[in-house]
Amino acid sequence: MYGEFATPLDVDRITGVLHRRCESNGVSLQWKRDAKTAATDGHRIILPTLKQPITKDAMTRLYGFVVHECGHHSRKRVFEIMEGAQLPPESPLKSLFNICEDDGMEREVAAKYRGDCKALGESNSVILKGLTKSWTEGLAKAAADPSIPPFTEQDLAPIAAIAVSQLSRAEWDSYSNASRVGFMNCQHPVAKKLINDLVDEGWVTKFQQTKDPDDCWDVSIDLFKRLYPDADEETLEKLRASGHKGDDMEPADTDGSDGSVDDEESGDGDKPSDPTDDEKKKLGGEGSVISWKDAVLSDHGDWKEKDFNSAAGNVGIDWTDYTGGDVILMPPNMINVVDCRNDNITKPSEDSYRSIGSPKSFLSDHTDSRAFSNQIRRYLQAQARVRVDTERYHGRLDKRSIVKLALPPIDGGEWNKKLFYEMIEADALDTCIHVLTDWSGSMNGKKMVHAADASGRLVHVFDRILRVPVQLAAFTNGKSRCDIGLLKGFNDRSMGPTEIATAFSRFYKFSSANNDADAVMWAYNQIRKRKEKRKLLLVLSDGCPAGSWYGGHSGQNLKHVTDFIQKEGKVELYGVGICSTAVETYYKNCKVLKGAEDINQTLFEIIRAGVTRGRKR
Numbered sequence: 001m002y003g004e005f006a007t008p009l010d011v012d013r014i015t016g017v018l019h020r021r022c023e024s025n026g027v028s029l030q031w032k033r034d035a036k037t038a039a040t041d042g043h044r045i046i047l048p049t050l051k052q053p054i055t056k057d058a059m060t061r062l063y064g065f066v067v068h069e070c071g072h073h074s075r076k077r078v079f080e081i082m083e084g085a086q087l088p089p090e091s092p093l094k095s096l097f098n099i100c101e102d103d104g105m106e107r108e109v110a111a112k113y114r115g116d117c118k119a120l121g122e123s124n125s126v127i128l129k130g131l132t133k134s135w136t137e138g139l140a141k142a143a144a145d146p147s148i149p150p151f152t153e154q155d156l157a158p159i160a161a162i163a164v165s166q167l168s169r170a171e172w173d174s175y176s177n178a179s180r181v182g183f184m185n186c187q188h189p190v191a192k193k194l195i196n197d198l199v200d201e202g203w204v205t206k207f208q209q210t211k212d213p214d215d216c217w218d219v220s221i222d223l224f225k226r227l228y229p230d231a232d233e234e235t236l237e238k239l240r241a242s243g244h245k246g247d248d249m250e251p252a253d254t255d256g257s258d259g260s261v262d263d264e265e266s267g268d269g270d271k272p273s274d275p276t277d278d279e280k281k282k283l284g285g286e287g288s289v290i291s292w293k294d295a296v297l298s299d300h301g302d303w304k305e306k307d308f309n310s311a312a313g314n315v316g317i318d319w320t321d322y323t324g325g326d327v328i329l330m331p332p333n334m335i336n337v338v339d340c341r342n343d344n345i346t347k348p349s350e351d352s353y354r355s356i357g358s359p360k361s362f363l364s365d366h367t368d369s370r371a372f373s374n375q376i377r378r379y380l381q382a383q384a385r386v387r388v389d390t391e392r393y394h395g396r397l398d399k400r401s402i403v404k405l406a407l408p409p410i411d412g413g414e415w416n417k418k419l420f421y422e423m424i425e426a427d428a429l430d431t432c433i434h435v436l437t438d439w440s441g442s443m444n445g446k447k448m449v450h451a452a453d454a455s456g457r458l459v460h461v462f463d464r465i466l467r468v469p470v471q472l473a474a475f476t477n478g479k480s481r482c483d484i485g486l487l488k489g490f491n492d493r494s495m496g497p498t499e500i501a502t503a504f505s506r507f508y509k510f511s512s513a514n515n516d517a518d519a520v521m522w523a524y525n526q527i528r529k530r531k532e533k534r535k536l537l538l539v540l541s542d543g544c545p546a547g548s549w550y551g552g553h554s555g556q557n558l559k560h561v562t563d564f565i566q567k568e569g570k571v572e573l574y575g576v577g578i579c580s581t582a583v584e585t586y587y588k589n590c591k592v593l594k595g596a597e598d599i600n601q602t603l604f605e606i607i608r609a610g611v612t613r614g615r616k617r
Contacts, residue, residue, distance in 0.1 A: 025073045038065035045069040057126045064123015071109040085243040097220040103165040104210040121175025128179035156191040157227040163195045168207035328519040336480040340503040352460040362501035364451035395420035431534040432469040434527040438541035439474035447578045475519035478512035516545035517557035523607035535571045542578040
């Protein structure tokens with residue numbers, strides 16, 4: 001952390017927590033640029049896109065959002081009530097129900113998990129500070145504008161309901177005590193009187209006594225009658241009955257915001273069963289205190305531009321530089337290069353491998369590798385065939401053209417002088433290749449296996465079959481700001497698939513975030529010193545950069561590096577997206593590898609495009 005802002009590594013860590021929390025609740029996570037607050041519709045959780053620079057408070061608030069929304073999915077009954085009632089998004093009754101249900105749900109979640117209690121309390125504190133500031137400014141403007149009519153109790157009814165829920169949660173939430181006091185003190189005199197009346201009438205106690213969403217629905221109907229006495233009572237009772245009958249309905253897709261203090265859309269239903277030991281461990285169970293700062297691995301979700309209608313990165317972060325800050329790259333001597341070619345580094349134990357991590361899990365498919373080898377060899381050999389350029393004025397003497405000397409002058413004798421030829425050799429094989437593989441936590445799983453498989457096939461083909469110098473490295477920042485695992489050097493010849501897979505395994509424990517900019521610049525500095533005519537740098541990654549050594553922004557840094565390399569033109573740069581299209585943001589030349597079956601074709605298209613581009617150049 002630097003000052004009041006979160007570093008990209010911190011952001012990477014919390015997004016991993018968010019995705020794992022949503023996955024454990026069986027819901028998807030979606031980021032929206034235009035969303036003002038979090039919401040859930042029973043199938044997905046919608047979060048507002050983050051913008052740089054990201055403050056610590058914004059991270060705390062975001063983590064609380066996800067804990068809150070996941071809490072709704074432990075009370076699925078609430079979706080059925082909303083479907084039964086069929087309230088429009090702007091309905092004040094819907095807002096009241098949301099406020100009351102938020103209070104009951106958070107109380108239930110906080111009682112089960114100490115860590116979630118802390119997360120909800122700290123997030124609430126941040127939200128209250130923001131509300132206090134905006135509400136104070138709004139009241140000041142209203143007081144200075146004579147055209148605005150005086151506030152009535154009905155105008156301030158929603159804020160009074162929020163105040164009641166805040167007083168109710170004081171029973172368990174000590175983390176936001178100070179912010180709660182500030183929020184109460186900033187209220188308009190009319191609101192203060194209404195809040196005092198509601199407290200005297202026992203509404204705080206009624207909130208605290210709710211046990212399930214049906215109780216919250218009843219309290220919301222009753223509170224609506226109190227705050228809006230002109231409402232038709234018969235209509236309200238019909239709504240009450242419709243909501244309670246909603247248990248036979250399917251949850252509906254709703255997407256609006258509801259005016260609650262922390263932005264939730266609704267809650268869920270069935271009475272939750274006691275969590276298992278595994279669930280407690282997964283969610284930060286009883287007796288433990290978790291926060292976003294404690295996360296270790298990232299877990300990006302694949303970014304889908306069309307679905308999400310946003311230009312943000314695949315972890316929901318808009319990496320646009322809103323600060324006007326400078327790009328800051330790490331000095332080369334500060335990069336931690338780990339030699340994974342020997343046994344002198346810490347390796348994961350057998351019992352920590354789980355589904356991946358062992359050398360065996362990173363072995364490339366031998367059958368597919370041979371097929372890929374043959375495909376590439378035939379193609380490059382065809383491109384590398386020597387071409388004879390005849391009828392030249394200089395070069396080697398073409399014995400077959402000597403007869404021209406005895407013939408009459410043609411074209412003023414110029415044709416008769418063309419007695420020589422030259423051998424034109426293609427430079428397709430006068431090439432060196434650097435393969436750089438993302439080894440961050442977001443790759444953990446099938447992406448990591450695909451990346452290791454693809455890297456192994458490239459090394460096998462170019463090093464062992466075509467005898468083209470290849471260097472292979474992986475990058476992350478688990479031990480330092482930028483860790484490079486050197487798996488194979490340019491001068492290491494004939495490394496077999498097992499050796500490559502073992503080297504990947506030795507670097508497994510380093511897996512954390514991905515500092516792409518500094519890693520790509522390191523690889524560029526390695527390959528640009530080579531003497532071959534053509535130099536290819538292939539970067540295999542699943543998405544946006546997430547680590548940064550100091551200052552700047554990861555996305556901005558990587559864009560600066562890739563633009564520089566591509567503009568300079570000394571090294572051909574290619575991005576290979578591992579199950580992700582995010583590489584398209586940074587690499588002009590790129591392909592997306594969607595699965596194991598795509599490895600050969602994707603890599604072949606990259607090589608073919610490179611040869612074609614090299615010939616044109």
